[in-house]
Amino acid sequence: RTVVAGGTVVTPATTEPADVLVEDGVVVAVVAPGGAGPAWAGAERIDAAGLLVLPGGVDVHTHLDAVFRGTVRTADDFETGTAAAVAGGTTTIVDFCRPEAGEPLAAALAGWRERAAAQRPWADYGAHVILVQPDAAALDELDALPGLGVSSIKMYMAYPGRMMSDDGAILRAMQRAAELGLLVLVHAENGHAIDVLVDEALAAGHVEPEWHGRTRPPLTEAEAVHRAATLARMAGARLYVVHVSSAAALAEVERARSAGAAVHAETCSHYLVLDESMLEGRPRELAAGLVCSPPARSASDRERLWQALADGGLEVLSSDHCPFALHGQKIVDEDFTHIMNGLPGVEQRLLIAYQGVAEGRYPLERMVEAVSARPAELAGLAPRKGAIRAGADADLVLLDPAARTVFSARTHHSAADYLPYEGMAVAGAVRRVLLRGRTVVADGELVSDGRSGRYLPRTPAPAAAHPQLEEIGETR
Ligand code: DUC
Numbered sequence: 001r002t003v004v005a006g007g008t009v010v011t012p013a014t015t016e017p018a019d020v021l022v023e024d025g026v027v028v029a030v031v032a033p034g035g036a037g038p039a040w041a042g043a044e045r046i047d048a049a050g051l052l053v054l055p056g057g058v059d060v061h062t063h064l065d066a067v068f069r070g071t072v073r074t075a076d077d078f079e080t081g082t083a084a085a086v087a088g089g090t091t092t093i094v095d096f097c098r099p100e101a102g103e104p105l106a107a108a109l110a111g112w113r114e115r116a117a118a119q120r121p122w123a124d125y126g127a128h129v130i131l132v133q134p135d136a137a138a139l140d141e142l143d144a145l146p147g148l149g150v151s152s153i154k155m156y157m158a159y160p161g162r163m164m165s166d167d168g169a170i171l172r173a174m175q176r177a178a179e180l181g182l183l184v185l186v187h188a189e190n191g192h193a194i195d196v197l198v199d200e201a202l203a204a205g206h207v208e209p210e211w212h213g214r215t216r217p218p219l220t221e222a223e224a225v226h227r228a229a230t231l232a233r234m235a236g237a238r239l240y241v242v243h244v245s246s247a248a249a250l251a252e253v254e255r256a257r258s259a260g261a262a263v264h265a266e267t268c269s270h271y272l273v274l275d276e277s278m279l280e281g282r283p284r285e286l287a288a289g290l291v292c293s294p295p296a297r298s299a300s301d302r303e304r305l306w307q308a309l310a311d312g313g314l315e316v317l318s319s320d321h322c323p324f325a326l327h328g329q330k331i332v333d334e335d336f337t338h339i340m341n342g343l344p345g346v347e348q349r350l351l352i353a354y355q356g357v358a359e360g361r362y363p364l365e366r367m368v369e370a371v372s373a374r375p376a377e378l379a380g381l382a383p384r385k386g387a388i389r390a391g392a393d394a395d396l397v398l399l400d401p402a403a404r405t406v407f408s409a410r411t412h413h414s415a416a417d418y419l420p421y422e423g424m425a426v427a428g429a430v431r432r433v434l435l436r437g438r439t440v441v442a443d444g445e446l447v448s449d450g451r452s453g454r455y456l457p458r459t460p461a462p463a464a465a466h467p468q469l470e471e472i473g474e475t476r
Pocket residue numbers: 063187291292293294320322341342343
């Protein structure tokens with residue numbers, strides 16, 4: 001039994017002084033300060049005076065122990081990646097299981113779970129399943145996902161020949177997902193259009209890292225968002241657009257919503273603090289370290305994303321943590337197409353979000369919604385995760401609002417050998433983190449016996465009926 005006492009407890013609805021009573025890893029009550037009663041007199045007491053008590057962060061977009069381009073494994077596995085997560089206040093991640101070509105889904109997921117568990121994660125973890133150009137047999141296998149605790153699939157409109165699915169495959173998968181209540185995550189960039197722009201850039205001799213972004217302009221993203229949303233409307237599926245990076249893409253999300261589509265949207269921490277100007281005129285290696293897809297956009301796109309986080313147009317803030325070592329993995333000395341796409345960020349996400357509160361961009365409650373509550377709901381993890389309420393897991397972050405944190409690869413917990421945010425100072429510091437009532441971070445440092453992360457089965461939304469063709473007449 002534990003009492004987290006004297007802090008200010010934050011939920012999407014309220015910020016108020018309260019004590020949190022924890023028993024057997026679960027919150028049993030949130031009471032007025034000092035209101036625990038005599039039965040709790042002997043409980044362990046964690047002093048949260050002067051601290052904010054937030055629900056543990058829920059990051060539904062990470063790539064740990066994942067192989068890209070056939071051979072390059074991300075710098076973090078489930079040990080180092082989740083160490084970084086909890087050190088930064090994130091107690092739950094949802095990562096990706098990508099079956100090999102022809103591998104049965106159930107076997108792939110069993111293997112994924114075995115590998116993740118063997119790495120003894122610090123955080124609790126679940127899996128989305130990645131589909132690449134699924135055939136009829138692969139679609140039939142989706143029926144098993146709810147029983148395996150998977151409530152979402154992910155498909156790519158980018159990376160032709162590697163990850164991309166064509167529109168027909170995406171529509172068929174969305175139809176099946178709609179029947180099963182699965183959320184459909186889509187990486188929305190027009191892969192074929194990008195290939196044309198890349199060919200043109202290379203033919204003109206443009207090889208520098210900033211051409212990665214210049215060959216993936218916002219229209220390639222906005223077009224794909226529009227197409228994904230349209231296909232989702234035809235299928236009656238719930239769509240979740242990952243890593244929305246531009247105002248143009250966001251406008252397509254909002255347009256689809258006003259037409260009645262169930263479109264959810266996420267942005268990622270790097271799009272809130274990086275912009276394309278940071279790659280210009282930089283040493284090639286530093287610029288390569290900022291390469292991700294979609295790319296960092298303009299300063300005005302960045303402002304628009306903050307606004308949308310505030311007004312709810314963007315519901316979720318994830319990290320898309322996908323780190324590659326600058327030395328040996330990113331590949332900086334060839335043309336920009338060889339640079340591995342992806343950035344570390346799982347450890348910085350929560351404080352980047354909090355910096356937005358410190359700057360007055362949105363209220364604290366809204367931040368908690370975007371980094372914990374809403375991602376937990378959409379990922380099928382609520383009411384267990386993402387909330388501080390009776391019955392929820394006691395995943396708690398004690399954040400010191402008076403302190404500052406300077407991000408650096410010298411002190412971070414990712415195995416990546418660099419950080420896109422090197423030297424950046426933000427408001428707040430993560431002091432203590434509890435996972436299911438157990439302290440995993442104390443005084444800002446990992447607790448040596450704290451590795452107790454578990455697999456999280458997730459629950460699909462109730463099955464939706466196929467939409468009648470009359471209802472989607474506009475799209476025929
Ligand atoms: N984009 C990245 O930057 N990394 C992982 C995959 C992706 O789509």
